[in-house]
Amino acid sequence: HSNVLIAQLTIKKPIIRDSSDVWAKMIVTMDYFRMEKAFVILLCCLSVLAGEVDKDAQRNAKLPACAACRTLTDAFKKGIKATERGKFEGGDTAWEEEKMGSYRRSEVRLIEIQEQLCKDVERGKHQCQANGEEYEGLLEDWWKKEQDTEPDLHVWLCIDHLKVCCPTNHYGPQCMHCKGGLENPCGGNGKCKGTGTRKGSGECACNPGYKGELCGDCSYGYYEAYKDETKLLCEKCNKACNGPCSGPGQKSCVACKEGWEMNTEVGCLDINECAAAKDPCKLNEFCVNNEGSFTCLSCDKSCESCTGDGPDNCNKCAEGFILDPEKKICVDNTQKEREKHMSFARYITYGGLSVATCIILQKNTIIAAIVGLTVALYISFSEYYLHNMDGPPPIVPQLPPNFNLLSELMKS
Numbered sequence: 001h002s003n004v005l006i007a008q009l010t011i012k013k014p015i016i017r018d019s020s021d022v023w024a025k026m027i028v029t030m031d032y033f034r035m036e037k038a039f040v041i042l043l044c045c046l047s048v049l050a051g052e053v054d055k056d057a058q059r060n061a062k063l064p065a066c067a068a069c070r071t072l073t074d075a076f077k078k079g080i081k082a083t084e085r086g087k088f089e090g091g092d093t094a095w096e097e098e099k100m101g102s103y104r105r106s107e108v109r110l111i112e113i114q115e116q117l118c119k120d121v122e123r124g125k126h127q128c129q130a131n132g133e134e135y136e137g138l139l140e141d142w143w144k145k146e147q148d149t150e151p152d153l154h155v156w157l158c159i160d161h162l163k164v165c166c167p168t169n170h171y172g173p174q175c176m177h178c179k180g181g182l183e184n185p186c187g188g189n190g191k192c193k194g195t196g197t198r199k200g201s202g203e204c205a206c207n208p209g210y211k212g213e214l215c216g217d218c219s220y221g222y223y224e225a226y227k228d229e230t231k232l233l234c235e236k237c238n239k240a241c242n243g244p245c246s247g248p249g250q251k252s253c254v255a256c257k258e259g260w261e262m263n264t265e266v267g268c269l270d271i272n273e274c275a276a277a278k279d280p281c282k283l284n285e286f287c288v289n290n291e292g293s294f295t296c297l298s299c300d301k302s303c304e305s306c307t308g309d310g311p312d313n314c315n316k317c318a319e320g321f322i323l324d325p326e327k328k329i330c331v332d333n334t335q336k337e338r339e340k341h342m343s344f345a346r347y348i349t350y351g352g353l354s355v356a357t358c359i360i361l362q363k364n365t366i367i368a369a370i371v372g373l374t375v376a377l378y379i380s381f382s383e384y385y386l387h388n389m390d391g392p393p394p395i396v397p398q399l400p401p402n403f404n405l406l407s408e409l410m411k412s
Helices: 002-008 022-059 065-083 092-099 107-115 125-134 136-146 153-161 333-363 365-388 403-411
Strands: 190-192 204-206 222-227 232-236 260-263 267-270 285-290 293-298 303-306 314-317 321-324 329-332
Touching (some): 065 153, 314 321, 333 365
């Protein structure tokens, strides 16, 4: 809730009424950035606090009796694993082996395990620590006396002594067998309610696709793919089927879903709504057929109506666009007009340069040759570039004749 509240807060910049007061602006701006910085720090602190609150809630969680006992025994087993190679090689270990037996069953190792007990537990940590203190005597008895007769601490503590859990595939206060037997309860296609605990009814909670007291039948919309004396395998009917089916594939459907039609040869056949006499989509949309349905997608912005995606599939150009007779696509009308003006201006430039060359030729052949060659190269390069580039042609620099320069050249 704190994060939602923070997200709703807003900080507005103060308005400076006197625009000439520069110092006031600077001071207020600095205050504004301080406020923003403080807001960010507050947001970070509250986010961290929210995370800590969530962690505390996990640590304080109250687990059911069996789950709490299993958490304790799992934590103890983890401590055994962590100390099995011995932190006490030499020193205390040597003394323990000489005076009290092997380190494997030593008091030193037990204390080390108990000190770290439940340290890494997240959910129900405080409950685990409390149970560790409450059952410290039982844990010590198992450690010193019962490991050889019952190596599984969970069975010895949670099932046999505290009686808060049951063996797997047993349930209830008396640890009765789950329905379907110990080896394959619920036919292997479900879960026994309360298994492993002193709670529950022992009834089967079937997996998706199965039903019945022992999950021995296929659910509606599933078919029997395999069955023998001990195993049943149910598979989902084809997506074209509306309800039950006799086997795999769309030919096994009893009835077809909407968007499909029954065909005597192939079974349920997809209906192509896009091929219907009446277009199912709007004027500025085109139809895409999917299995069992269809999708309407928007035409390109250059199209008023279309048969597919892109400006080359327009039935009619949209307002502001015209059909390019060469490319057979709808193009921006303003861009087309601009290209026409650019081409006209380009040819005028070429003509002006050619006329200037002819004028110079009358006065100076060498200069005229140089200018003529330059103009020819310029025109050749420009036309080649324009005809080989992608996209609209660039603006070619317009070079009108410099008549003052021409006059000086003619006089010389």
